[in-house]
Amino acid sequence: MAYYVGVDLGATNVRAAVADENAEILGVSKRGTPRGPTGIAVTEAVLEVTRAAFDEAGVDPEQAVAAGIGSIGPLDLAEGVVENPANLPDTIDRIPLTGPLSKLLDTDRIYLHNDTAAGVIGERFYSDRNPDDMVYVTISSGIGAGVCVDGHVLSGWDGNAGEVGHMTVDPNGEMRCGCGRDGHWEAYCSGNNIPKYAEYIYEEDTVETELPIEDPDFDAIDVFEHAGEDEFADYVIDQVNHWNTMGVANIVQSYAPLVIFIGGAVATNNPELILEPIKERIDDMVFINVPDIQLTTLGDEVVLKGAVASALTGGTGDRSRL
Numbered sequence: 001m002a003y004y005v006g007v008d009l010g011a012t013n014v015r016a017a018v019a020d021e022n023a024e025i026l027g028v029s030k031r032g033t034p035r036g037p038t039g040i041a042v043t044e045a046v047l048e049v050t051r052a053a054f055d056e057a058g059v060d061p062e063q064a065v066a067a068g069i070g071s072i073g074p075l076d077l078a079e080g081v082v083e084n085p086a087n088l089p090d091t092i093d094r095i096p097l098t099g100p101l102s103k104l105l106d107t108d109r110i111y112l113h114n115d116t117a118a119g120v121i122g123e124r125f126y127s128d129r130n131p132d133d134m135v136y137v138t139i140s141s142g143i144g145a146g147v148c149v150d151g152h153v154l155s156g157w158d159g160n161a162g163e164v165g166h167m168t169v170d171p172n173g174e175m176r177c178g179c180g181r182d183g184h185w186e187a188y189c190s191g192n193n194i195p196k197y198a199e200y201i202y203e204e205d206t207v208e209t210e211l212p213i214e215d216p217d218f219d220a221i222d223v224f225e226h227a228g229e230d231e232f233a234d235y236v237i238d239q240v241n242h243w244n245t246m247g248v249a250n251i252v253q254s255y256a257p258l259v260i261f262i263g264g265a266v267a268t269n270n271p272e273l274i275l276e277p278i279k280e281r282i283d284d285m286v287f288i289n290v291p292d293i294q295l296t297t298l299g300d301e302v303v304l305k306g307a308v309a310s311a312l313t314g315g316t317g318d319r320s321r322l
Ligand SMILES: [Zn+2]
Pocket: 165, 166, 177, 178, 179, 180, 181, 184, 186
């Protein structure tokens, strides 16, 4: 029997899953992502959950044939590391991944992807039709996409293709993005930025609202909870949907996918308020064939399952390679 392992390195948790050659999951493990002192602590956490997943599967790590990793970015693919991750403390400058994992597993077949690329590999592998042209979009604390065109999962030379959350959607640049630039999609629509955007709209034109705008704990959940009951909340959600549709339309125009799977907590927790409006409005913004737009089928396991699928299919999600 051949064994494969997938690793999901997120800003909050590190997870690993071990599967057999039929993609059956035999063991999983999870722990919090260390906040320091350095990137080495994160590498050690990755190795720890990997060992624990093999333990649970009752398999020796050296029996692994290949591994897939879906990771927070930015990546340096040539070095096999994460470099200065945006969502972890500054003391974490470099997280070695492929080298140490290769040593633990005694294999050179380690496929490193950014998390959204792992997401599209997972959606491709587990979807009924195994399409060659598809996109996975996450709308979460940030926004990003994994893109598969003509059967090729795009990575870019350094592994950072698909950072669509940093596409400029607003030429007036009213909102500043976490990356420091103005007018980026994610500055309006990510879970972290929706409350800031609501505050901005409120300050421009103060109206009656039940939203706890002044509360330091005001967050995106407050906005969605007031949907249908508060005119201002509805207006904010309408604006968010405008930018989301523009972002997704730009992806459609760029890559001509057959299907787009949308995941991430903002979308999966509010499909009626986030997914449905994109489906309703996208016709008016797209010039070419409009793809099927669906909610992710893999929930919050999409990156982990994508990493396993990557290990099983040489980094592609192509089921014919099983
Ligand atoms: Zn940005």
